[in-house]
Amino acid sequence: MGRIGASREAGFSLIELVAVVAVLAVLSVSVALTTGRSRDAAQDDAARFARTVAQLQNTAVLQGHAVGLDLGLDRWQTMAASPQDQQRYAPSAEPVVLAGEVRYLIDGVPLTADAPDGQVDLYFLADGRSHAVEASFIGERGITLCRTDGWRPMECGVR
Secondary structure (H helix, E strand, O other): OHHHHHHHHHOOOHHHHHHHHHHHHHHHHHHHHHHOOOOOHHHHHHHHHHHHHHHHHHHHHHHOOOEEEEEOOOEEEEEEEOOOOOOOEEEOOOOEEOOOEEEEEEOOEEOOOOOOOOOOOEEEOOOOOEOOEEEEEEEOOEEEEEEEOOOOOOEEEEO
16 A cells, blocks of 8 residues: 555646646747747838839829838838929828838938938839939848839848
8 A cells, every 4th residue: 555655646746747738838839939930120121111112113103293202210101292283292191110220322322310301202203213222121130132223123132
C-alpha cells in the first residue's frame, strides 16, 4: 500500500498539465503574430503612396484636368482644382497619416518640414505628365524607395 501513495505524489495533476499547455499555446501564438509579419510600416506607407500616385495620374487623364498632392513629412492629402478656377486647389479627401518617417525629392529638390500645408507639391496633368519624384520611407527593416520620372509608373523597392 505504501507504493500506491508514493506514485500519486510523484506525477503531475491534470490541471497542472492543462495550465502548461495553455501557457505554451499563448506564447506560440504571440511569437507567430510578431514574426509572421512580412512588411513593416514603411513598406505599407510606400505601397499606399504608389497606389495614390497611380490613382491621381489616372484621375487627371480621365477627367481631363490636373489634380495634386499636398505632401508633408508625416502625411499627404489629395487636392482637386476648383471648377471655377483651375489654379486654385482644395482638399478632395481626408489626409493620409503616415505610420513612419518619409523624405521626398521632387524634381531633385528636397521637400522640407517648413513647406506650407494646403498647397500642391506634386501635380498630375491631364496629358499624363507629373513631376519626377523620389520618396524614401524609413522603417525598421530599412528604407523603401519609390521613384518615378513623371511619365512612368511609380516603382518601389527596399534597399
